[in-house]
Amino acid sequence: MGKCLFVLCLLFSVGNVYAQQRYYCEVKGVEKELSAGLKIIFDFGTKASYNIWGNLSSQLKFVDDKGEEIKFNSMVDAANYMVERGWKFQQAYSSLYSGNSIIHWIFFKDAANMEEAKEGIITKAEYQKMKSEQDY
Template sequence: MKQLFLTLITICLVHLVSAQEQIKLSKAQAKYEYSEIISNSRILSSKPRIRVDFGKAYSFWKDKRMLLDAQGKEVKFNSSIDALNYMASFGWELVNSYSVIESDDSKSFYYVLKRELTVEEKEEDRYN
């Protein structure tokens, strides 16, 4: 009798507990694409270290969040505003900005950008 009772309880619990269905992301349904400029102050340098996060995976050992020009060389910026102007020339617009001050020497500035996707960009669905 106990086994039957435990079996029924287990079946009921399994039926009630269900995992969420994973939704496939589709760029065709998106209107905007977002990115984030990360600007860190550098010790003994007036130029900041600029990285751009497009939402792709990166590792600590290989940080590929720097921008590359047509020849594959890293684009260097004089300031955060220089990086914002560069991104604006490609249709990106500033949404929000915030800063994190970790110490007197270490400051980070974050700029959230967006741009409207074109029909061609929606068709090249990178998520699927």
């Protein structure tokens, strides 16, 4: 009886492991054009990050639970934000685009779905949608 129970528990735990999928996020640091520092961009591969003028869409900027925009001071600040939400660092590399250096850091998280992977991460658009639904 004990062996059967152990085997059943083992089978259920293995099933849960396979139910999860690995999700990735690319954190990009792009030099600001007219000021010092980096513009930090989070790319989950689900929506375009830029508007037609090449700027980060204000609707995709991250906000806290009060709707205030979160400003990142550096790539390390952005990395700490991701790690606090369960993401793991995988790889870093750099590239050049139109003479500008771009820093790329890749993070991953195992989760059942993208919503679970992004738990604790809210964009301005998501916050506004959530607030409008609460008002009804």
